[in-house]
Structures are given as C-alpha cells and as structure tokens.
Amino acid sequence: MLSPAVVPPPAGRADAHPTAAPPLPAATVSPAAADTVRPADGPLPDVAVSTAPGVRGRLDRVGMSGVQAVAAVTVDGRPALLPALCDLAVSLDDPHSRGIHMSRLYLRAQDALEQGLAPARLARLVEEMVQSHAGVSEGAFCDVSLTLPVRQPSLVSGESGWRHYPVRCGAALTRAGLTLTASVRVEYSSTCPCSAALSRDLTDEAFREAFGTTGEVSAEAVRAWLAKPGSIAGHPHSQRSLADVTVTLDAAAASFGWQDLIEASEAALGTATQGAVKRADEREFARLNAANPMFCEDAARRLAPAVVGLADVRSYEISVRHLESLHPHDAVASVRGEANRDAAA
Incomplete structure (x- = not known):
C-alpha cells in the first residue's frame, strides 16, 4: 500500500509538524460516458460492424x-x-x-x-x-x-x-x-532474323573480296579463311x-x-x-x-x-x-x- 503524501512545513516554521495531504476528490463519470465504457470482460470494439460508411456503395x-x-x-x-x-x-x-x-x-x-x-x-x-x-x-x-x-x-x-x-x-x-x-x-x-540476314550479307561480301566472284576455290582454302578472325564479317x-x-x-x-x-x-x-x-x-x-x-x-x-x-x-x-x-x-x-x-x- 502506498503511504499518504507528506506536506513539508511552511518556510520559517521549523517547529511545525508535517501534515498529511487532503484526499483527492473521487473521479466522476457522466451518464453518457458510462454507456460507452466496455466491461472488463466484454468484447472489443468493432467499428467495421458498429459504424456505417459515410458514403454507401458496393x-x-x-x-x-x-x-x-x-x-x-x-x-x-x-x-x-x-x-x-x-x-x-x-x-x-x-x-x-x-x-x-x-x-x-x-x-x-x-x-x-x-x-x-x-x-x-x-x-x-x-x-x-x-x-x-x-x-x-x-x-x-x-x-x-x-x-x-x-x-x-x-x-x-x-x-x-x-x-x-x-x-x-x-x-x-x-x-x-x-x-x-x-x-x-x-x-x-x-x-x-533481320540482323542475321544482314550479317550473312556482310560475310558474303567479305568472301567475294577474298576469293573473287569467278573461278574455283578449294575447300581447304575456304576452311582456312573461315578460321581467320574477322572472316565472319557480321554477327547478329x-x-x-x-x-x-x-x-x-x-x-x-x-x-x-x-x-x-x-x-x-x-x-x-x-x-x-x-x-x-x-x-x-x-x-x-x-x-x-x-x-x-x-x-x-x-x-x-x-x-x-x-x-x-x-x-x-x-x-x-x-x-x-x-x-x-x-x-x-x-x-x-x-x-x-x-x-x-x-x-x-
């Protein structure tokens, strides 16, 4: 239990004895507020159910x-x-x-x-x-x-x-x-597909520059040319x-x-x-x-x-x-x- 508050003696009254503070007035609750107070064991408020929407609609x-x-x-x-x-x-x-x-x-x-x-x-x-x-x-x-x-x-x-x-x-x-x-x-x-076609066209152009447009070319020569960096002139x-x-x-x-x-x-x-x-x-x-x-x-x-x-x-x-x-x-x-x-x- 808490002890009552003690009031110190007024200044200049060293011989005065401390006195207990007067009790506080009991709190009061208005009847309207009392209606909204939830009992200790009652359900919690649910405003989704208890209140209506300001604007109604589906x-x-x-x-x-x-x-x-x-x-x-x-x-x-x-x-x-x-x-x-x-x-x-x-x-x-x-x-x-x-x-x-x-x-x-x-x-x-x-x-x-x-x-x-x-x-x-x-x-x-x-x-x-x-x-x-x-x-x-x-x-x-x-x-x-x-x-x-x-x-x-x-x-x-x-x-x-x-x-x-x-x-x-x-x-x-x-x-x-x-x-x-x-x-x-x-x-x-x-x-x-467009880039692939253009890349083939560039390679065809490089091939014709390397071997010309007429005459025969050996398979070995073509293989050697293909192995060189840059022979495939375009990549899609x-x-x-x-x-x-x-x-x-x-x-x-x-x-x-x-x-x-x-x-x-x-x-x-x-x-x-x-x-x-x-x-x-x-x-x-x-x-x-x-x-x-x-x-x-x-x-x-x-x-x-x-x-x-x-x-x-x-x-x-x-x-x-x-x-x-x-x-x-x-x-x-x-x-x-x-x-x-x-x-x-």
Whole structure:
C-alpha cells in the first residue's frame, strides 16, 4: 500500500509538524460516458460492424496485397515449404457495411497454403473466405506468387543446375462460378532474323573480296579463311527475352501444372537460358540460336499452340518481351485464345 503524501512545513516554521495531504476528490463519470465504457470482460470494439460508411456503395474487391506466407510444394520430387506472397480479397456487396474482417482472410490463407498449394485447396479457400463474410460478400479472390526452383540439365555436357522460375496461381469465386489460373515466366534468347540476314550479307561480301566472284576455290582454302578472325564479317544481335504464360484451368485439375508449362514453353522457343554451361554447351547454344532466329511475333506464335495443347487448359494469355540490345526500348507481343477441345478430339 502506498503511504499518504507528506506536506513539508511552511518556510520559517521549523517547529511545525508535517501534515498529511487532503484526499483527492473521487473521479466522476457522466451518464453518457458510462454507456460507452466496455466491461472488463466484454468484447472489443468493432467499428467495421458498429459504424456505417459515410458514403454507401458496393465495392468490387476489398482485401490485402503482398501478404507474406509459405506454401507447401514439391521441388525435385521432395516436399518443400517456399516463401510466397498472396493477394486476398472479397467483394463488399452490402452497401451498408463499412468494411470487412481482413484477419479472417489472412488466417485462412496461412493455413491453406501450408497444407499444400493445389487447385482443390485454393478452391476451398475462396469458399471459406466468402463464408467468413456471409451476408456481406458474395465473391472471393486469392492470387499466390512464388519462385519455383527447378533442376535443369545442361544442353550436352551432362551437367545440371538450378533455375528459379517465377510462378503464380489463383482462384476466384464469383456468381459466374470458380475460375482457376496458373502462370509461369520463362527466359530465352532471341536472335534478330533481320540482323542475321544482314550479317550473312556482310560475310558474303567479305568472301567475294577474298576469293573473287569467278573461278574455283578449294575447300581447304575456304576452311582456312573461315578460321581467320574477322572472316565472319557480321554477327547478329540477340538478347535475353521474357515470356509470361497464363492459363485458365479446368475446375477438376489436379495440379497447377507449372512444370508442364515451363517444359512446353521452353521446347517451343528452343533457346531457353541455361544454368550449367561448359564450352560444349555454349557451342550447342550458339547452334540453337542460329537455328531459331525470332521476332517477338514469332515467339508468341510458337508459344500459343504449345500451351493450348496441354491437359486441363481451357484458355491462355501470352505476352513476350524482347529486351532489345539494338534499341533502348523493348519489342513486345501478346496473344490470347481458347482451347478447342472438340477439335482436338
């Protein structure tokens, strides 16, 4: 217990005895304020429910962007937990409701992703997100992005190395039903066809200057000339390029199929960037670039039929970007379409 405060004697009164301070008046609470005081064991205030919006209206999406999480996936045949970022939202269909409970979305997403990143799991998650806001929301949206490690073999040397692929998956539940999506980004080398043609023209010109335009030339002389530095008078320019491939999946899809998307895309392009590279691999890469010159239009047209033929794909959207080495700007192309399952059958 605290002792009462002691008041010192007035100045000049050394013989005076200290006296206790008078008690403070008891605090009073107005009746209006007393109505707002929360009992010690009562619920915490919830202004999202207890207050009305200043301006009423429906909102398409309300939620969070960039939520940090971990997702259970399979990497090189083994289970793994990988860092992931989530965008989580529900529609706010009740115009009289001020807001949503974001913690409900957050906690449900954390649990779902740790259990395994699969279409069925995300489908259940968006259903639970709507149920957690019954009477307020009719739609829910979840998008997950992460980096998927994939061990890729070298071109010819028998080595291998890890590649990191940005991938995404999503689930949306609306009045129209459930929509599932999967996305990958692949890197590749694109050699400019125009530059390749001009380089061949320069080499042809150098050959005619060296050997003339008439008469016969021995194979040995040609080989010796080709081995000299500068004989190949022009080299085509190429650049690292990016392809973003997004597909809409059947509702019954067992997986998001990232590995299949990566393999189909890289096979169609023919010049995927490499991890482990020895001289023999680099030589093969040079051959592949010479065999696959492509404009951004060519790349988009190659990817579309490769992707649409994959299992569970209902539609696709593809965008490519060539990070030009000749220009200070990029060359881009995009295409979208539907999978014609009847024609395929």
